[in-house]
Amino acid sequence: MTDQFHLGHDLTIGRLGFGAMRLCQSHPGGPARDAESGRAVLRRAAELGVNHLDTAGFYRAQDGSVTANALIREALAPYPDDLVIATKVGPVFGPGGPRQATAAELRPQVEADLESLGLDRLDLVYLRIGKTDPPRGESLAERFEVLAALREEGLIRHLGLSNVDTGHLAEARTIAPVAAVQNHFHIANRAETAVLDACEQAGIAFVPFFPMGGGRTGLDDPALVKVAERHGATARQIALAWLLALSPAILAIPGTGTVAHLEENLAARSIRLTGEDLADLA
Known part of the structure; x- marks a missing residue:
């Protein structure tokens, strides 16, 4: 199993990265986390060799007092040369609840991410569509074309898709190269x-x-617990190790707001599941 992936064939990153959503609040609608704690998590992630961060402009505390992008910039800028920051656009949050951005609203979202992160170019931008499940049969062409144009302008290096099915992926690839897909997926x-x-x-x-x-x-699946006990690991660590063992294309981005959980998650990099383990988890 290789520990690295060549994103877009030109960016080499570790397959176990970090998702920034939980830096601002422990759960949607919950109280804001302490900003310095979030910065400490990010600095420790960098110390431990994490060079793939996943964020979004809408990752923020409900009261707006803490935002993931601001924490990333405050903790890590000037950024290490090998750091890849991925962000996503598409959702719009307002008094009426979340909705999908129109094609015309995507450029301002990209520009806002550039400004908040302090970057001239974003490494990877996902177009997020739908709500909890992929909106099957819905075209994403008009929206993806906007991001493809921003890529041609040099504001985006690579393009991604989030919450999509194989039809969406095929449609997008007729417009521009797709470097990554981010979907809901885990051992259960x-x-x-x-x-x-x-x-x-x-x-x-x-x-x-x-x-x-x-x-x-x-x-708490019995098979997961069994494998965890076999390795002297936690179920969380085995769930991450399973993802990395399942396919060389998988990049895992567990998120947390504490240094202790970060270190626990990253320890999964050293776990090598056996054939017996994988059979138990199948």
Whole structure:
């Protein structure tokens, strides 16, 4: 198993990265986390060799007092040369609840991310569509064309898709190269295996969001517990190690707001699951 992935064939990153969503609040609608704690997590991640951060302009505390992009800039700028920062655009949050951005609203979202992160070019921008499940049958062409144009302008290096099915992926690839797909996927939710397979065949990164269930799924499956005990590890660590063992195209981005959980997650890099382990988890 290789520990690195060549994103877009020109950016080499570790396959276990960091998702920034939980830096601002422990759960949606919860109280804001302490900003200095978030900066400490980011600095420790960098110390431990993490060079793939996943963020979004809408990752923020409900009261707006803490934002993931600001924490990243404050903690890590000037950025290390090998750091890859991925962000996503598409959702719009307002008094009426979340909605999808129109094509015309995407450029301002990209520009806002550039400004808040202090960058001239974003390494990877995902177009996020739908809500909890991929909106099957919905065209993304008009919106993806906007991002493709921004890539041609040099504001974006690589393009990605989030919450999509294989039809969306095929449609987008007729417009511009796709470097990564970010979908809901973990050991207890394997519904997007067809998308993973398509990504692996095409050399596209597959980046599960909620790689350990996102609090929606317990990690108390007997087989998972059995394998964890065999390795002297936690169920969380085995869930991450399983993702990395499943496909060389998978990049995991577990998130946390504490240094202790960060270090626990990153220790999964050293776990090598055996054939017996994988059979138990199948």
